[in-house]
Amino acid sequence: MALDRRTFLNRSAATGAGVALAGAAAAPAEAHGKEKPVPAPKTYSFSVLGTTDLHGHVFNWDYFTNAEYTDTAQNDVGLAKISTLVNQVRKEKGCHRTLLIDAGDIIQGTQLSYYYARVDPITGTDGKRGPKHPMALAMNHMGYDAAALGNHEFNYGIPTLRKFQQQINFPLLGANALDAKTLKPAFPPYTVKRIKVPHGPDIKVGILGLTNPGIAIWDKSNVQGQMTFPGLVDQAKIFVPKLRSLGCDVVILTDHSGLDGGTSYGDALPYPENASSDVAAQVPGIDAILVGHTHKEVPSRTVTNTETGRTVVLSEPYMWGMRLSVFDFALELKKGRWEVTSVTADVLNANSAAEDPEVVKLVKAEHDAVVAYVNQVIGTSKVAMSSTESTYKDTPIIDLVNRVQTDTVKAGLAGTAYASLPVLSEASCFSRTGAIPAGDVTLRDVAGLYIYENTLDARLLTGAQVRDYLEFTAAYYVQTPADAVIDVAKLTNANSRWDYTYDMVSGVSYEIDIAQPEGSRIKNLTYGGAALDDSAQFVLAVNNYRANGGSNYPHVAAATSVWSSSDEIRNTIIAWVKANGTIDPTAFASVDWKLTRDGTPVF
Known part of the structure; x- marks a missing residue:
C-alpha cells in the first residue's frame, strides 16, 4: 500500500532518506572525510492533485438505491477511491512532490452528509459534543493541503460550517467570503506551502481560494447580515499580487466557480457565477486554476492572460469524486528564484481504483448508521x-x-x-x-x-x-x-x-x-x-x-x-x-x- 504523507515524513526523519516537505535537506555526501559541494539543481517538478464537488461522497454508494453507485458511463464515486489514486500518484512522484487541494461543495449532497448535519449533527445536541464529520475523517487522513469554500457549504448554516472548519486539518479558503461588518475575509484567503528542494531553495506555492457570489442569493437566510461575497476577479486582483509579494514562485487558485458560461441568477448580482476563465484572463500572476461548481469534466483548458500574454492552465474534475485532476509543474532555477516553465493538466478516473481500506475503516461506523437510518x-x-x-x-x-x-x-x-x-x-x-x-x-x-x-x-x-x-x-x-x-x-x-x-x-x-x-x-x-x-x-x-x-x-x-x-x-x-x-x-x-x-x- 502506498505510504501516506505523514508516514513518509516520519520514515524520512527516522532513516535520513528522502526529502520531507517541511524538513531540512539531506546531508551532502562525504568522501575522504571532506564534504563535496553539491550544486543546486537547475530544474525541479512537482504536482498538485485536485478534487471538487465531492458533495458528501466517501464511498461508492448510493443511499437512495441502497446499493453501489452506478451510471451508464460506468463511473464510480467517493473519496475512498480518490484516496487510492492519490496514494498511487504520491508513490510515483514522491510524497514531498505533491499537494492535494479541493474546489468546494464538500459537506452537502448525500444522506451521509445530511445525517451529520441534521440527525446527529457535528455541532452537538443537548449540550453534548457532536461527532466528527465523515468528510473530515476521510480528508484529514488523505492529507489535504487546502480547500475552497463551495456554495453548498452554507446550506446548513454558518455554525455547522464553522464546526467542520474546526474539525479539519487544512484551511478552508475564501478570499471573497467577507465579514459583512468589517468587509475583511471571514475565512483564510490563501495559504502558502513550501516544497523542499534538495540542495536548492524552497519552492513557495501560494494557494488562493475563491467561492461563488451566488451564495448571497441561494443561502440568503443563512448569510444575510453576516457575510458578503464580492466577485472573483476583484478579489483575485487583491490577493494574487499579495502572494507574489510574499515570494511565491507558483500561484494556483482553487475556485468554486465554473470555467465560463451563463449566470443562473441573471442580473440579481453584479458578479458572474462562472468566472474562472475571467480570472485567468484578467488577473496576472496565476499559473493554474482548479475549477469547481458546474459538475463538468474538463481535463485541461488554457486561457491567455490579456496583460502578460502568459497561458493559465485550468482543470475541472468531474463531481462526487469521479475524477482527480493532476497538474504537473516544471520549474527552472534562475538567479536564485524558481520560475514555472510549463504546466500541464489531466484527470484520472476513479473507476480504475479500489477503495482505500484505511478510509473505509475510518468511516464505516458512520456509513452503517446512515444506512440503518435511511432504510x-x-x-x-x-x-x-x-x-x-x-x-x-x-x-x-x-x-x-x-x-x-x-x-x-x-x-x-x-x-x-x-x-x-x-x-x-x-x-x-x-x-x-x-x-x-x-x-x-x-x-x-x-x-x-x-x-x-x-x-x-x-x-x-x-x-x-x-x-x-x-x-x-x-x-x-x-x-x-x-x-x-x-x-x-x-x-x-x-x-x-x-x-x-x-x-x-x-x-x-x-x-x-x-x-x-x-x-x-x-x-x-x-x-x-x-x-x-x-x-x-x-x-x-x-x-x-x-x-x-x-x-x-x-x-x-x-x-x-x-x-x-x-x-x-x-x-x-x-x-x-x-x-x-x-x-x-x-x-x-x-x-x-x-x-x-x-x-x-x-x-
Missing part, C-alpha cells in the same frame, strides 16, 4: 411511482411533492390575510431515477425525491406573472415541428438548462406547445376551469433557491413573501408520509399540464 419504513404506497418520465409528462410522483408543498403552505397561511388566496406549487424532477415502490416505503425512497436541502417559501404573484413564469419554464424544451419524430432523449434541456431548472406547476392547467418559439408556448392556461385572470392574485409555493433568484425565473425574487419555513422540504415530505401513513395517488394525482404541437398532444 427505516415510514409508510406504505398503494402503487409504484417513478420519475422516469417526469421531465416530459405530468406524473404522480411530482404531484406528490406539489401536494405536500400546497398543503404545507395552506396550513401556514391559515388565519392570515392571504388564507383565501389560491395556492399553486412548483416542483422539479431532481432525479430521473426517483421511485416510490408499492407496499412499504422507506425514508430513503421519499428522500430520493428531493435531493437538495431547499426550504419552502410562498410568494405572491399575479396571474400575468404566473403566465410569465410558465413561459420561462417552457424554454426547457427543444423547439420541435409538428411533423418531426419525437426523441425524448433530445427533447429536453434546451439552452443547457438542467432538470433542476425546469418547474412543473400544480393548481393551474396548461399546455406547452413545443412547436412554438420560446415565449409563445403556454396555451389554454386555466384556473378552476376558466381562463386565467391576469389580474388575479395567487400564492406560489417555491423552494428557497427559486425564491432567492436561483435559475433567474421572472418576478419571484422580487415578489412579496407571505410565508416561509426553515425546515427542509425533504423533511416536510417525510413528515407528510408519516402522518398520512398511506400514499394513494388517487387522492392527489391529476394531469394538469401536457406537451402539445400545434394543439395536438405529444404523448
